[in-house]
Amino acid sequence: MELVKFIVVGLGLTAKYTLAALLTDPRHLPQTQWDYIVVGAGTAGCVVANRLSENPKVKILVIEAGVQNTGPDASAIEVPFLVAEASSGTTFDWNYTTTPQAALNNRTTAYPRGFVLGGSSSTNYMAFTRGSSEEYNRLASISGDSGWSWRKIFPYALKNEKHVASADNHKTTGEYNPSVHGNGPLLTSLPGTSTDIDNRVLETTKELHSEFPFNLDMNAGNPLGVGWLQSTIGNSVRSSSATAYLSPALANRSNINLLTNTRVTRLIKTNNLSSRFPTFLGVEFAQTASGPRFTATAREEVILSAGSIGTPQILMLSGIGDQTKLSKLGIKTAVNLPDVGMNMQDHPFFALQWSVNSTKTFDSIVNNATAFSDAFAQYEATGQGIFANNAIANHIGFFRLAESSGILKQFGDPTAGPHSPHYEFAFINGFYGTTQTEPTTGNYFSAAVILVSPTSRGSVTLASDSPFDHPLIDPALLATSFDQQVVVEAVEALQRFISASPWKGYIKAPYGGSANATTRDGILEYARNSVISIRHPMGTAAMSQTRARAGVVDAHLLVKGVEGVRIVDASVIPGIAAHPQAAVYIIAERAADLIKAAR
Numbered sequence: 138m139e140l141v142k143f144i145v146v147g148l149g150l151t152a153k154y155t156l157a158a159l160l161t162d163p164r165h166l167p168q169t170q171w172d173y174i175v176v177g178a179g180t181a182g183c184v185v186a187n188r189l190s191e192n193p194k195v196k197i198l199v200i201e202a203g204v205q206n207t208g209p210d211a212s213a214i215e216v217p218f219l220v221a222e223a224s225s226g227t228t229f230d231w232n233y234t235t236t237p238q239a240a241l242n243n244r245t246t247a248y249p250r251g252f253v254l255g256g257s258s259s260t261n262y263m264a265f266t267r268g269s270s271e272e273y274n275r276l277a278s279i280s281g282d283s284g285w286s287w288r289k290i291f292p293y294a295l296k297n298e299k300h301v302a303s304a305d306n307h308k309t310t311g312e313y314n315p316s317v318h319g320n321g322p323l324l325t326s327l328p329g330t331s332t333d334i335d336n337r338v339l340e341t342t343k344e345l346h347s348e349f350p351f352n353l354d355m356n357a358g359n360p361l362g363v364g365w366l367q368s369t370i371g372n373s374v375r376s377s378s379a380t381a382y383l384s385p386a387l388a389n390r391s392n393i394n395l396l397t398n399t400r401v402t403r404l405i406k407t408n409n410l411s412s413r414f415p416t417f418l419g420v421e422f423a424q425t426a427s428g429p430r431f432t433a434t435a436r437e438e439v440i441l442s443a444g445s446i447g448t449p450q451i452l453m454l455s456g457i458g459d460q461t462k463l464s465k466l467g468i469k470t471a472v473n474l475p476d477v478g479m480n481m482q483d484h485p486f487f488a489l490q491w492s493v494n495s496t497k498t499f500d501s502i503v504n505n506a507t508a509f510s511d512a513f514a515q516y517e518a519t520g521q522g523i524f525a526n527n528a529i530a531n532h533i534g535f536f537r538l539a540e541s542s543g544i545l546k547q548f549g550d551p552t553a554g555p556h557s558p559h560y561e562f563a564f565i566n567g568f569y570g571t572t573q574t575e576p577t578t579g580n581y582f583s584a585a586v587i588l589v590s591p592t593s594r595g596s597v598t599l600a601s602d603s604p605f606d607h608p609l610i611d612p613a614l615l616a617t618s619f620d621q622q623v624v625v626e627a628v629e630a631l632q633r634f635i636s637a638s639p640w641k642g643y644i645k646a647p648y649g650g651s652a653n654a655t656t657r658d659g660i661l662e663y664a665r666n667s668v669i670s671i672r673h674p675m676g677t678a679a680m681s682q683t684r685a686r687a688g689v690v691d692a693h694l695l696v697k698g699v700e701g702v703r704i705v706d707a708s709v710i711p712g713i714a715a716h717p718q719a720a721v722y723i724i725a726e727r728a729a730d731l732i733k734a735a736r
């Protein structure tokens with residue numbers, strides 16, 4: 138949307154805290170030995186750092202490669218409507234690119250990850266979806282630990298999140314279920330402004346009830362159906378792991394030291410004669426590729442929370458990974474763990490657009506500098522209006538293929554169960570395109586299609602032995618025939634949705650390439666040309682049963698065959714048919730208790 142171009146004034150909304158110890162230069166660290174070292178102050182890392190620092194006796198060092206979440210540019214990561222602006226091409230992003238994707242006509246695509254306190258929770262699209270209860274029960278079965286089951290994990294969901302009033306303070310009865318929300322630090326809310334399409338979406342759930350039912354609250358364990366989007370927004374600004382967990386800990390506790398702008402380059406083996414496995418309680422870090430290396434050690438544990446790309450990269454640079462691949466790069470293998478970086482699950486995503494008979498879409502604001510500044514001024518003055526709203530959608534929906542579907546007969550069902558979706562829609566009150574050039578005139582309706590139960594699996598591998606080189610990221614988007622067939626089914630379902638009477642007279646015509654998405658071949662070709670990742674990599678250090686040869690961590694998230702290292706981030710999730718941040722928070726909350734119990 139390129140919205141930041143219009144913004145000339147800083148917002149003054151940036152998070153403020155008095156820091157326990159916030160350092161940007163490793164030479165100023167007061168000590169080299171800590172109880173815990175947390176690598177990555179991202180979504181999970183901030184949760185772990187906060188919870189461990191509840192014990193004033195432990196000393197924690199958090200090392201973050203990226204920048205602070207404050208400063209003159211921070212409006213890009215705070216203002217809800219600018220949600221799509223915070224990632225690719227900014228200083229808050231790692232600015233990764235994928236390898237050429239064979240099923241996408243060999244296109245490469247941007248692959249955003251947060252390079253900032255809060256990690257990707259500071260730059261993501263803020264959709265808050267826990268996924269189905271079946272997903273967690275499957276995780277319990279995969280790991281052999283009932284502690285991950287929905288029943289046991291749900292208290293951690295409540296501990297993580299608190300539902301607060303929407304920016305417009307509207308009455309939210311019938312839009313969510315208060316009984317499944319808790320009193321945690323992360324703030325979530327329903328849309329902060331109504332849009333012209335809200336009623337059309339809701340009326341469609343009535344007219345086509347059996348295929349597209351209304352779901353009061355997707356976060357209650359069954360996400361199927363269309364519901365009001367819950368976003369990580371509170372008090373008209375983004376709520377992230379940095380604002381919810383890190384800032385309060387830094388403001389109130391002196392036992393956390395945070396070092397930013399510094400990259401962990403590898404884990405270091407430390408002597409431990411009593412362990413049968415190599416022990417890695419040392420961490421090496423640096424600020425530039427050729428700059429000095431610094432080290433620190435942990436008495437208790439190193440917690441890797443560098444995310445689905447950073448975590449496997451650090452493991453491989455430390456000699457923990459597939460021996461054959463490591464030796465090709467001249468890296469000595471300390472632990473042969475072939476699944477490091479493998480089994481990556483990501484969710485392909487694209488959108489279709491239609492021109493509409495309305496001027497009340499956000500196109501009228503983003504394509505008009507005066508309207509844009511007026512709306513922004515309203516937001517600055519009151520915290521209200523379109524800028525207080527998540528631009529992504531007011532409604533999303535999760536759906537399954539029909540049980541009689543030939544695709545399920547041919548390939549089997551990869552979902553966690555009958556309440557777990559194959560695909561998702563997001564209904565957008567304006568033009569949204571993944572690869573399409575944005576029109577500068579006209580008004581549009583867009584619908585995003587997201588494949589949430591793909592069978593394709595990608596990988597993260599090292600490009601070189603330098604920690605400052607980006608790894609090779611291959612999300613394998615649409616790589617399997619199953620995935621390709623499901624996106625075709627999904628677009629056909631979407632076309633049924635917009636054929637309902639609430640859209641008659643509103644939708645005028647398909648825009649651009651969407652007009653070709655009418656036959657099965659046309660839909661697939663459109664997808665090949667427009668699919669990108671919705672930025673949900675998972676599974677690159679996946680959880681499995683302790684004795685299983687496959688996988689990277691055991692049920693307590695300890696790296697297999699290694700002593701002293703635990704992984705807490707999205708990389709341990711084998712896959713989930715949801716926007717994953719809620720699961721990352723929930724897993725991190727339980728992980729903190731596992732770490733405390735192990736002390």
Ligand SMILES: Cc1cc2nc3c(=O)[nH]c(=O)nc-3n(C[C@H](O)[C@H](O)[C@H](O)COP(=O)(O)OP(=O)(O)OC[C@H]3O[C@@H](n4cnc5c(N)ncnc54)[C@H](O)[C@@H]3O)c2cc1C
Nearest residue numbers: 177179180181202256257262263264401444447707716718
């Ligand atoms: C653009 C975008 C949109 C998204 N939209 C949504 C959404 O709407 N809803 C949703 O649920 N999910 C969404 N996601 C996904 C979700 O945000 C992530 O799954 C989740 O935040 C991952 O958490 P994490 O802790 O695993 O990693 P991160 O939050 O990415 O944290 C990893 C941290 O480690 C740091 N790091 C990495 N390597 C090193 C190193 N070597 N040394 C030191 N630090 C390091 C990183 O800089 C980062 O701060 C989106 C993600 C992106 C990027």
